[in-house]
Structure formats: structure tokens, C-alpha cells
Amino acid sequence: MDLRFHKRAYNGKRSGASFPCRLVGIKNHETGVYWLYVTNIPPTKLDALDVGRIYSARWLVELFFRELKTSYRLDQMPSSKRHIVEALIYAALLTMVASRVLLEHFRSLMAVDLRQRIPEERWAGLFATKASDILAILVRPRRDADVLERYLVPFIVAEAIDPNVARSRLLGRVEDGHVA
Incomplete structure (x- = not known):
């Protein structure tokens, strides 16, 4: 046609x-x-x-780049110098990888019925918001990190779980082949 x-x-x-x-x-x-x-x-x-x-x-590629732009600021390059932009792109990709590794760790600690109630985009926003606190847990003295971890982990778990149980997630529909 x-x-x-x-x-x-x-x-x-x-x-x-x-x-x-x-x-x-x-x-x-x-x-x-x-x-x-x-x-x-x-x-x-x-x-x-x-x-x-x-x-x-x-669609999976589109969702990947949307997450990089919205949560990891891929679309906010404060330089026009190639080597700086490339470094920032690598930083965004590494941040996304670290985020996904931590997401899988949190999911492994949860009951099976709750694991799929943490949408990747919701997690990405939460991770980006709390990244400095997560980094502080890794670099501070153990005593200080323990205090922060006791506060942060329950907060992250509570905020990561989508309260809308029946909501159909776009990524899930794409993975199942239900989205054009």
C-alpha cells in the first residue's frame, strides 16, 4: 500500500x-x-x-533511554566537549547498572508476590533520589553507616513497592509482547 x-x-x-x-x-x-x-x-x-x-x-530500547534520561540525567550534558560528554554517558550507564544490581538484591530479599511490584522506573527514581545516602553507607565508617542503613533500607523497601497492585506495567506488557 x-x-x-x-x-x-x-x-x-x-x-x-x-x-x-x-x-x-x-x-x-x-x-x-x-x-x-x-x-x-x-x-x-x-x-x-x-x-x-x-x-x-x-519499546525496550525506548524504555531504556527514557530511564537514562529521566532518572540518570542523560539528557542534561553540561558540556559540549566530547570526552566530558562520553564520561557522563558512562557515568549514567554505570549508575543504571548499579541501580539494577541493587534492585535485584532488594527483590531477592522480598516475598515472591512483592518482587514484581517494584517497577523499574519507580525504582530508578527512588535510587536517584537516595543515591547519595546509599553511597554514604558504602564510604562512611561502619558505625555511622549502620545507623544510616537502619533508617534507609526500610524506607527504600516501603517506597519501592507500587501500591497499585492491579496496575499494568508498560515494561511487563512489552516483555510479554502485549505492546506495539
Whole structure:
């Protein structure tokens, strides 16, 4: 099929163009919902199910970068010098890795029914907020760190758990293939 569209006007003239593409529909047999995708990849290269999988993987990448931007300030680069920007990107990535390792540790300490009630984005925001306190536990003398840890761990556990038990998480839907 061809998608037809209008281009912006240049020199007072507006022209149209078309974009060759195909419409792919996939039915989710659990929900009965159809997912529709528009792609320019021919069926000889990707069948319909693969198109759906590719779009789901794309969402995982989008969520990854959204977390890096919102929680780890990837979009706030205070320099235009390449080596500084690269260092800040590495710092954001390492912070995200440390955050996820700590998330998995906290999940391992929880009851099975609570583990999936800590959404990654909620955790990322909490981790970013409390990162200086977490670092203080690691670098302060043991006596001081113990006091801070006794306060911080229960706070993090209480705040990390999403109180909306029935809420459908975007990342969970993407991983299950329920999101386009």
C-alpha cells in the first residue's frame, strides 16, 4: 500500500508524496486484540510475527533511554566537549547498572508476590533520589553507616513497592509482547 501525505509548502507551493509500506496485523489470542503495525520492510525479510517482535524490542530500547534520561540525567550534558560528554554517558550507564544490581538484591530479599511490584522506573527514581545516602553507607565508617542503613533500607523497601497492585506495567506488557 502507499501512504499519501502532504509536504510543507515551499515558495507558496504545497506538494504531495507517497510512502510505500505494508500494514501488518497480529491478533493477541489471549486478549482478542489486534495490533497493527505500519512498516516498509517487505514480507520476504520479516514475517508478521517478527514485525511484532521487532516493535516490542524497540519499546525496550525506548524504555531504556527514557530511564537514562529521566532518572540518570542523560539528557542534561553540561558540556559540549566530547570526552566530558562520553564520561557522563558512562557515568549514567554505570549508575543504571548499579541501580539494577541493587534492585535485584532488594527483590531477592522480598516475598515472591512483592518482587514484581517494584517497577523499574519507580525504582530508578527512588535510587536517584537516595543515591547519595546509599553511597554514604558504602564510604562512611561502619558505625555511622549502620545507623544510616537502619533508617534507609526500610524506607527504600516501603517506597519501592507500587501500591497499585492491579496496575499494568508498560515494561511487563512489552516483555510479554502485549505492546506495539
